[in-house]
Amino acid sequence: MPELLAPAGNFEKLQAAVLYGADAVYLSGRMFGMRAAADNFSIDELRLAVDYAHEHHVRVYLTVNVMPREHEYPLLREYFSELKSISIDALIIADLGVLALAKEMLPHVAIHISTQANVVSAETCRAYKALGASRIVLARELTMEEIKRIRDAVPDVELEAFIHGSMCISYSGRCLLSNFFTGRDANRGMCTQPCRWNYSLRGHYELIEEKRPDMPISIEEVHGEAFFMSSRDTCMIEHVPALMESGIDSFKIEGRMKSAYYAAVVTNTYRMAMDAYAAGNYVYDPAWERELDSVSHRPYHTGYYFDQPTEQANVTEYPGYLRENAYLAIVRSYDEETGVALLQQRNKYSCGDAVELLTPGSIGRPFVAGEMWNEEHEPIEAVPHPQMKYYMKMPFPVKPGDILRAAVD
Numbered sequence: 062m063p064e065l066l067a068p069a070g071n072f073e074k075l076q077a078a079v080l081y082g083a084d085a086v087y088l089s090g091r092m093f094g095m096r097a098a099a100d101n102f103s104i105d106e107l108r109l110a111v112d113y114a115h116e117h118h119v120r121v122y123l124t125v126n127v128m129p130r131e132h133e134y135p136l137l138r139e140y141f142s143e144l145k146s147i148s149i150d151a152l153i154i155a156d157l158g159v160l161a162l163a164k165e166m167l168p169h170v171a172i173h174i175s176t177q178a179n180v181v182s183a184e185t186c187r188a189y190k191a192l193g194a195s196r197i198v199l200a201r202e203l204t205m206e207e208i209k210r211i212r213d214a215v216p217d218v219e220l221e222a223f224i225h226g227s228m229c230i231s232y233s234g235r236c237l238l239s240n241f242f243t244g245r246d247a248n249r250g251m252c253t254q255p256c257r258w259n260y261s262l263r264g265h266y267e268l269i270e271e272k273r274p275d276m277p278i279s280i281e282e283v284h285g286e287a288f289f290m291s292s293r294d295t296c297m298i299e300h301v302p303a304l305m306e307s308g309i310d311s312f313k314i315e316g317r318m319k320s321a322y323y324a325a326v327v328t329n330t331y332r333m334a335m336d337a338y339a340a341g342n343y344v345y346d347p348a349w350e351r352e353l354d355s356v357s358h359r360p361y362h363t364g365y366y367f368d369q370p371t372e373q374a375n376v377t378e379y380p381g382y383l384r385e386n387a388y389l390a391i392v393r394s395y396d397e398e399t400g401v402a403l404l405q406q407r408n409k410y411s412c413g414d415a416v417e418l419l420t421p422g423s424i425g426r427p428f429v430a431g432e433m434w435n436e437e438h439e440p441i442e443a444v445p446h447p448q449m450k451y452y453m454k455m456p457f458p459v460k461p462g463d464i465l466r467a468a469v470d
């Protein structure tokens with residue numbers, strides 16, 4: 062059974078991914094990992110995160126996948142020294158210098174080669190294996206057939222592939238658009254995503270970003286708009302059987318900067334599909350698609366798995382995210398005798414609202430929000446305050462970690 066690998070941008074997201082079925086999680090420390098805007102983990106938080114994950118038999122991979130400059134190596138040495146006391150299962154690395162230092166300072170930690178290294182061939186897999194890597198996170202630009210050929214050619218290297226989440230219009234992050242427009246380096250986790258900004262046409266061929274009239278780009282307008290580079294999100298939920306038969310060892314979900322709700326729902330949905338296939342009773346359930354539609358995302362596509370972008374454009378005219386179904390609360394505890402749960406608020410809602418309960422291993426279960434009380438046991442009509450703890454009468458038993466959300470249309 063391949064591994065289901067989920068993003069963990071902070072401790073809450075880590076807990077969601079673990080509870081909802083991840084076999085492994087990937088996360089960053091405060092330094093040297095991509096996704097600078099995610100909360101990320103200090104050394105002490107990292108230790109707690111690894112302990113928590115290991116208690117739940119979930120592996121932890123730490124991203125160190127920036128390309129450090131010369132002057133950053135002393136700091137990287139310090140960082141690796143601190144990591145010696147933490148039982149990380151693997152480091153995700155993109156740069157040869159970082160790889161060499163990891164082999165020298167953390168020789169017992171497995172090395173995974175990041176998608177930032179853009180590995181697209183069996184030859185490159187072998188070269189990285191010879192340097193000590195046990196796994197390759199393949200470039201997102203490969204087709205399913207190409208992945209299978211690599212699998213056959215290098216059976217002794219683990220292969221990991223992105224199966225869900227944001228894509229990049231550039232070559233797996235190797236892009237200077239963000240540097241060009243804002244000075245923030247996409248290759249150092251700070252991409253401002255200029256490929257998704259709103260551009261208008263000046264004259265016939267000049268494209269102007271709305272806030273940067275002095276930086277024109279030559280391009281053509283279609284139907285009055287020109288969102289010409291915003292890629293769709295990958296979604297392979299309809300192709301889990303093909304993935305399971307592909308020889309990929311690890312199915313990776315993108316999204317460390319997304320919400321804990323996103324980590325829970327996406328992990329849970331692929332877990333259900335993978336388990337159904339492994340149990341031999343796989344039937345595609347359209348409700349899985351509905352689950353994935355309930356999280357924040359751009360229009361979905363199968364990325365490069367079956368099409369080249371030249372044959373079926375993998376870009377969206379829709380510039381922003383399709384809205385996330387409101388994540389209302391998380392269950393903290395449940396009293397079986399009274400049928401009352403203690404919850405913690407994430408978004409406002411009221412008695413009588415149509416809601417759903419999401420629990421690991423199943424799709425959302427609809428019901429109408431019933432009686433509620435504050436922590437002083439006084440009746441309340443709504444839960445207005447973020448993080449507020451309150452009690453609610455539940456129509457069926459629930460468990461800590463279950464998620465209450467607005468009903469999905």
Ligand code: SF4
Pocket residue numbers: 228229230231234235236237238239247252253254255256257
């Ligand atoms: S600007 Fe767009 S294409 Fe460039 S790295 Fe960022 S997400 Fe990728």
